[in-house]
Amino acid sequence: MVNRLILANMTTRPVRTVLSVMAVAIEVLLIIMVVGLTHGILQESALRTQGVGAEIMVQPQTTSLFMGFSGAPMPVQIADVLEEIEGVRAVTPVMVQASTSGGVTLIYGVDPAGFDAVSGGFRFLEGHGLESPDDALVDDIYAASRNLQLGQTIELLNQQFRVAGIVDHGKGARIFLRLDRLQDLMGSLGKASVFFVKLNDSSHVSAVLDKMRQVLPNYQLRDMEEYVSLMVAGNIPGLGNFISVIISLAVAIGLLVIFVTMYSTMVERTREIGVLKSMGASKGYIFRLVLRESALLTVCGIGAGIGL
Known part of the structure; x- marks a missing residue:
């Protein structure tokens, strides 16, 4: 009824x-x-960072999990200290900067040789690497979304850059510049936002982390699996x-x-x-x-x- x-x-x-x-x-x-x-954006960002190929990342103690908004307070000389630790194969300093032109996009400032040693190198779909200070690499997703062509000029951080190469996505950022060029633009010469560390044996992450904490007690050291697990909304301030x-x-x-x-x-x-x-x-x-x-x-x- x-x-x-x-x-x-x-x-x-x-x-x-x-x-x-x-x-x-x-x-x-x-x-x-x-x-x-x-949650999708956070996980996608974490997986791209993991795709760099490093087992460990080193950041400042007070930095945010979401890279690109924390500046570059670490001297690049830390890379020399890390390379001396037993079990470390390669270290590369990276400067991370967020560009808000047409949406938030991460830019990596990289040393080409060091980044290739850690990541295994880019897979180029078109073009070549960062040969001059005004060269930029973009991944295929960014290029498709902006209809970018090889050799085209793009504006980043109020400067003009030439698309020197289009690479496969999944190496951390959407855009890559030379480390010294990005440092100069941001007024942070000799500084880095994060260090990516590649090990000789990925099964020895815990042991190498313990050694690193003894050498660099005032820095934030994480293995990549931990970083990916922490990239949830509850761990991002305000989100x-x-x-x-x-x-x-x-x-x-x-x-x-x-x-x-x-x-x-x-x-x-x-x-x-x-x-x-x-x-x-x-x-x-x-x-x-x-x-x-x-x-x-x-x-x-x-x-x-x-x-x-």
Whole structure:
């Protein structure tokens, strides 16, 4: 009996029912998109960093997990100290800078020889390496998104660079410049943001890390697997709060839509409610009827949002 009443109420005004369900569905879709997009971006960034090929990365003690916004406070001479540690095959200093031109894009300033020793080198799809200070390498994804061609001039950090090569993606950044050129642009000569360390044997990561911590106690040393596992929204300052606020707003708007729908329903159905009371229906019965209809609308909205 109750279920038939609820279905009858919902089908009597189908437009309102559909609009209520879609309003809840949009809020659910918003939550899924924000959370999924955030986690996807973080994981993609972490996997690209792991794709450099190093087993260990060295950063300043107070740096953020999300590279590109922490400057370059470390002297490049640290690379010489790291190379003397037993078990280390190669070390390369990298300067990381975020470019906000047309969206946030990471730029790596690299020493070509050192970066190749750690990463195994770029896989060139077109062009050649960083031969002059004004050369830039871009990965295939960035080139496709900007319709870039080999030899084309691009503006980075208010300077003009020539696309010298297009490389396969997955080596950390989307754009690569010479280390000394990026240092000069940022006014950080002789400085680096991170050191990537390649080992002779990747199974000895823990032992080499212990030795490094003895030599560099005031720096942040992580193996790549740990770095990837830490790249979640809760570990990025402010990002977890941002997601929580978006979710709270979406839930509040969804509840408000249901409340307004039920309020208008109650106002328009005073005659039906009067008939139910004359038949002996209690206030609690009518209240439960309204709640069950609200719950059904919410469930339908959630299902529609997930389905979209």
